[in-house]
Amino acid sequence: MSAFLRVIVYGGIVVIVGAAVMLTRLTSIEAPEARIAASVAAPMAAAAPVAPNAAALVAPTDRVDPLWAAETGAATGIPARAIIAYASADLTVGAEQPGCGLGWNTIAAIGAIESVHATIDGSRLDGQGYPSPPIRGPALDGHGFAAIADTEDGVWDGDAVWDRAVGPMQFIPSTWADWAADGNGDGMTDPNQIDDAALATARYLCATGDLSSPQNWRAAVFSYNHLESYVDDVAAMANRYTTAVGSQPAAG
Template sequence: MAKRSRRRTRRSTGAAVVVAVAAAASLAVVVAVAVPLAGAISEGAPDEPRPIAVPGLPVDPAIESADDGHADDAWVERVSADTGIPARALRAYAAADLALSDEQPECGIVWNTLAGIGSVESRHGSYGGATLEADGWVTPRIVGPALDGDGFAEIGDTDGGEWDGDTEWDRAVGPMQFIPETWRRWGADGNGDERRDPNHIDDAALAAARYLCASGPMTEAESWRDAIFSYNPLTRYVDDVAETATEYARLAERE
């Protein structure tokens, strides 16, 4: 199949986000994912902030794509090697980026933002010894702590334990750590198998992209941060995603 380079024009605004230097977040810290205004996850003031470039604005980590709308194999191999993002996860983030560039071109979401979230949330589906398989499934499933109000948001069961196995409290599920009630609304079929499962990286990445874009265009510093904050309302979480995504963009840039 013929291949083409799909480059999208992004403004280089020189904008910066004021972020804190934070330690890498663990699943237990950032578990209240995709719940807008879910409340404090943990207590304590953030560190003194410093500026970090907004992912996707000063640089253009463009995706080279094939005619089937997916990322080109050579691009995936190169960027995976340069960034350390597992190739299978990178394919999912790139596919979601390309899908949203067609569905909602005004949003401006980029693959490295999704990769930043995937890294912070589950280390790209590898948290706790899990493995991201070649078919996109994460095994064993990644399930967060009970959202019982003890250090986390308090969210009673909304899915009868269908996704998280807990009939008393909700728990975040999958490589992008969706809470069941949020998945019910935003769940997506990213791999075309007519199923929507938060444990599949393609489904989870596409759902995350659509969820973020619902906040509005992500092409300015403030709106980008607002979108990430809606995913997990914790300032240091936004900081971690910003720092990680920006580094991925830097590493992916061709010399």
């Protein structure tokens, strides 16, 4: 660990990592969960541990305050439709796994690095949360990447020879098979659809344990991409988003 101090924000908790570790509640902004939902009473009341493939109870566009999404998007540069997906995933895992401690800003940071919130290479999210054109990573053929032979007959990635990362959160098809989620409650699980992909990402990260722990948080993000530099980049981006939101006036 480097000698300088790094500030990492976990869903409303600041963790300063360096020679010592200190936890302190944010005082300049509200915890994200206090503002991202127009109403959380119904989904929270129905919350219970669920299987990874269970459908969302409420559509993200109905549970996340659109004004909050627009303001947060303007402050952070994240498309509002992507913000809705990240915030809804945060709410869902917060209800399912209260001890996880995952914040929307961590999910958003991964979305930024993986696909620039589904805008990489000129792609754009439509109102239903699908990027157009679809987002596909390079063939995992062992040349500069791990060699992963096709696992799903090209159903998701269009490649029947090699696997490719798919969608806004860049799931490898074999990983998607384990963590597929229905984030928008349409009865389907699709790594191309950002609500589904964001919820799968959230559950994948929460499998590590309590993410209010710096060690667990780093381990969870490292499990997503096995590079310490990747973890550092996600931490920096998550902090950037929280700082940007904190600089905005609270909604009336």
